Amino acid sequence: MSYIKPNFRHPRLPENALGHTVADYDGAISTLCAGCGHDSISAAIRNACFLSSIPPHRIAKVSGIGCSSKMPTYFLGKSHGFNSVHGRMPSVATGASLANRSLTYIGVSGDGDTASIGMGQFVHLVRRNVNMTYVVANNGCYGLTKGQDSATADHGSISKYGEVNSFDGIDLASLALLQGASFVARSFSGDKEQLEPLIRAAMGHNGFAFIDVVSPCVTFNNHAGSTKSYEATRDHLDVMPLDFVPMREEIRTQYSEGTSKSVTLHDGSVIYLHKAETGFATNDRTGSLTAIQKAKDDGRILTGLLYLDPDTQDLNHNLKIASRPLNELGKDELCPGSKVLNSINEGLR
Amino acid sequence: MRPTDTSDPEYFHRVVDCQYACPAHTPVPEYIRLIAQQRYSEAYLINWESNVFPGVLGRTCDRPCEPACRRGRVEEEPVAICRLKRVAADYKDDIADRLPKAGKSNGKKIALIGGGPASLTVARDLAPLGYEMHLFDAQAKGGGFMRSEIPSFRLPESVLDEEVGYVLDLGIKATFNTFVDSLQSILDKDYDAVFVGSGAPRGRDLPNLPGRNEADKNIHIGLDWLANVAFEHVKKIGKRVIVLGGGNTAMDCCRTSRRLGGEEVKVIVRSPFADMKASDWEKEDAIHEGIPILDNHVPKEFVVEKGKLIGMRFEKVEAIYHEDKRRELVPTGDEPVFVPCDDVLIAIGQENAFPWIEPSTGVNFTSSGVPVLDPLTMQSTRSNVFFGGDAAFGPENIITAVAHGHQAAVSIDLFCRGADLKVRPAPDVTLVSQKMGIHEWSYDSEPVDGKREAVPLVELEKALKNRALEVELGFDLETAFKQAERCLNCDAQTVFVPSNCIECDACADICPTTCISFIENAPEPELRKNLLVPATNEEQPIYVSEKLKTGKVLVKDEDVCLHCGLCAERCPTAAWDMQKFFYNTAKAAPILGDAR
Known part of the structure; x- marks a missing residue:
């Protein structure tokens, strides 16, 4: 934990399409442990928002409770934020999305906040396909309460106190897939080259986008025997790299055929998936589930974009919510008067 | 790219931009921290060890450290390093008892020719080892150009006397008012080594310009004129003065003229304003004292009427920069410009002059008139004769002279001990962790936002009335602390x-x-x-x-x-x-x- 972040920035920081530098997406200085994977995720979210040129004031950060849920303080200091009750961020996110569909929603949660206390809310959020990016900083332990095993701790992983975990961990990516999520990905906090384009693609996706990020707890879960340490994660990664090219950018890079596949999002942005020769298809829900399970059986952690349905319809669409946000609707639109009421009543006769 | 070898001290040295840029490599961040800790005497001593004249340099240094300062790259302006050096000198306690004493005699005698910063540095470095130092200078007191060429409104005599005194008090046998007119005569006295720090004493003239001879009475060579003012042989000048030249000597000439009765003083220079050799702050100081600087004017003629100088004629030019960075001054074709004046000061450069060094001594010179030297050891073509300061490679500045002095002293000591001059002693280097706690360091790690503050000046009217009144007042302690806190601790x-x-x-x-x-x-x-x-x-x-x-x-x-x-x-x-x-x-x- 550090106290002071100087005000000086690199004098030649690049600018995005809005004329902002990445510093305009900074938050307060982190109070997490030095070396926490969560800080890397914060930086990846910051960089993704900068690269995608999203105006900071058009973003809303929502979170629950935990080390992970403290994170939104440490990025996007000029955005909206709501730090909710433990495990209840999905309700807040759902309500916010219905009230103002024009913001970009970023939910940040942890393995405790999502896979334990918040599990009930989480599956319903997936089921309803709320238009948001949901990042789980997954470290397999409860760092805030001295590192007890969490619900995502892997079977056989050894805790800092020497206990071998005898339960199977919940696989959140598989769960999201089963529950019908339209965008499911997994990544590693130490791999920004993959994590940044994933977050950008998730923010560009029109629906619920889930990213499970292995994020080592440097204090309680970074020792020999832990399956979520920096070293163990790196040793077992099975990486599917990708690139994200937003709609308004010219596509410059040429990928040789056979090694890359592209998926176009509803807004015209393109995701390039490399390692296409593995035969992995992102539009095959069953295939993805199988691939995740197979990697797990082999002791590997499959990372990348696992599943994507680019043509999905989000909650606002399905509930036929007004296309303009509630806060933009005036009295005349919200209370159209007795004439309109009469005509509705007439229609029901 | 190969991994960086940080075991070579020069890598980290280079990171400390200010220290690396300083010819004498003064440990700048170290003394700035000491100033912030109100330890002015210690800050002074760090300086004194490295540059011998902190009080002088805190007022007059060319400050190669400041353009190098990292602060100038992350923000607009560098730390006011030079001002802080002066703070250390102004607010120190009596440090005389902390200075070294002359060492027990080692039986060796060294002659120093010239009493400027280079010679005094050699004396300071060698006296503690027991060398007997014999210093010869033509002036009445030590200091060389620091005394004769820097006006006392920039450098009070008391400051110079004090710091020259610290060196002479090391048992230096100084012979003043004595111009050495023969190197051979010195060599004949069986010194173990001779150090030549006689400066670049000859000011350039414009001998071929029409009217030069007729108007001689009112045309002065800047260097000589400043010396005459310093030693009070000259006490006034005409009301209208033209100063030719764009270097720091020109700035000293014009500002001194303002104090000796010059009312309309103009600096006229051939080059564009931006190309002038004078430091930016010296140009600003001159302009502040009501002295216009006319650039792109090439002197063509001294205009004489009835045997008296009445003005000068100039040709207007413009600078054209070629691809090979060569600059050409091309006439604009405008009518020549006439500028009326009573006196002209020529400050267009200075040269080395060694009429007193006989060819038979074996000291050789290049075609441009500077001695042939080994730039590492400062040794001349005669093995027991060493050079330093402006005498070595032509006009530079005080801090460079000091740096030469240190190297020459090392060489002389090696030479007298019969050791190899090329094997230079290693620098004294330490690298120590500053960790005090999880996020606590034993240095002030937080980069603060404060700006560089201007140094307060004496009221202009008062300043122009008194040639000896120091114009810059220096930082007070509160300002000094704020400025010291701006240092990024690059060490x-x-x-x-x-x-x-x-x-x-x-x-x-x-x-x-x-x-x-x-x-x-x-x-x-x-x-x-x-x-x-x-x-x-x-x-x-x-x-x-x-x-x-x-x-x-x-x-x-x-x-x-x-x-x-x-x-x-x-x-x-x-x-x-x-x-x-x-x-x-x-x-x-x-x-x-x-x-x-």
Whole structure:
């Protein structure tokens, strides 16, 4: 934990399409442990928002409770934020999305906040396909309460106190897939080259986008025997790299055929998936589930974009919510008067 | 790119931009910290050991450190290093008893020709070792050009006397009012070595300009004129004065003229204003005193009427810069400009002059009139004769003269001991961790936002009335503290141990100035381009680590590192540490040793 972040920035920081530098997406200085994977995720979210040129004031950060849920303080200091009750961020996110569909929603949660206390809310959020990016900083332990095993701790992983975990961990990516999520990905906090384009693609996706990020707890879960340490994660990664090219950018890079596949999002942005020769298809829900399970059986952690349905319809669409946000609707639109009421009543006769 | 070898002290030395830029390599951040701690005497002594004349230099230095200051790259303006040096000199206690004494005689005698900064430095460095130092100077007191050419409104005599005194008090046998007119006569006296620090005493003239001879009475060579003013042979000048030239001597001439009765004083220079050799602050000071600077005017003629100088005629030119960086002054074709005047001061440069060194001594000179020297040892073609200061390679400045003096003293000591002059003693270097706690350092790690403040000046009217009244008042202690806090502590080095790194990215994520990248290695030009923010400042090194576990390397661009220590605070494995780097150029003798 550090106290002071100087005000000086690199004098030649690049600018995005809005004329902002990445510093305009900074938050307060982190109070997490030095070396926490969560800080890397914060930086990846910051960089993704900068690269995608999203105006900071058009973003809303929502979170629950935990080390992970403290994170939104440490990025996007000029955005909206709501730090909710433990495990209840999905309700807040759902309500916010219905009230103002024009913001970009970023939910940040942890393995405790999502896979334990918040599990009930989480599956319903997936089921309803709320238009948001949901990042789980997954470290397999409860760092805030001295590192007890969490619900995502892997079977056989050894805790800092020497206990071998005898339960199977919940696989959140598989769960999201089963529950019908339209965008499911997994990544590693130490791999920004993959994590940044994933977050950008998730923010560009029109629906619920889930990213499970292995994020080592440097204090309680970074020792020999832990399956979520920096070293163990790196040793077992099975990486599917990708690139994200937003709609308004010219596509410059040429990928040789056979090694890359592209998926176009509803807004015209393109995701390039490399390692296409593995035969992995992102539009095959069953295939993805199988691939995740197979990697797990082999002791590997499959990372990348696992599943994507680019043509999905989000909650606002399905509930036929007004296309303009509630806060933009005036009295005349919200209370159209007795004439309109009469005509509705007439229609029901 | 190969991993950076930080065991070579020159790598970290280069990171301390100010110290590296200083010819004498004064440990600037170290003394600035001491000023912030109100330890002015210690700050002074650090300076004194390194540059011998902190009080003088705190007022008159050419300040190569300031354009180099990292603060100037992350913000607009560098730390006011020179002003702070003066603060150390102004607010120190009596430090006389902390200075070295003359050593027990070692039976060797050294002659010093000239009493300026180079000679005095040699004397200061060698006297503690027991050398008997014989100094000869044509002036009545020591100091050389510091006394004769720097006007006392910039450098009060008392300050100069004090610091020249500290050196002479080391038992130097000084012979003043004595012009050495023969090197052979000195060599005949069986000195073990001779050091020539006689300066570049000859001011350039314009002998072929029409009217030069007829108007001679009202045309003065700037250098000689300033010396005459300093020694009070000249006390006034005409009301209208033209100063020719664009260097610091020209600035001293015009400002001195203003104090000796010059009412309409103009500086007229051939080159464009921006190309003038004078330091920016000296130009500003002249303009502040109501002296216009006319640039792009080439002198063509001294206009004489009835045997008296009435003005000068100039041709207007413009500068054309060629691709090979050559500059050409091309006439604009305008009518010649006439500027009326009563006196002209010529300050267009100075030259070395050694009419007193006989060819038979074996001291050889180049075709441009400077001695043939080994630039490392300052040794001439006669093995027991050494040079330094302006006498060595032509006109430079005080701090360069001091740096020459240190090297010459080392050489003379090696020479007298029969050792190899090329084997130079290593610098005194320490590298010590500053860690006090998880996020506590024993230096003030927080980079503050404060701006550079201007130094207060005496009221203009008062200043112009009294030639001896110092114009700059210096910083008060509150301003000095604020200024000292602006120093980024570039000597607190970021030391990286690759074997400890777990590549968690924490340092790269926290770095406020985006200096750190984990990246695939590549040849340097490519690597510089691939960093998070490309390292385009080629004058600044990049640090490249050994290969890390993932096969990447850590690269740190030193250019705009704030030395705030956040990388080390955020590192979970102490792969980063902030370590104070102290670098002291080797002198002939340990000057202060533990007294520091």
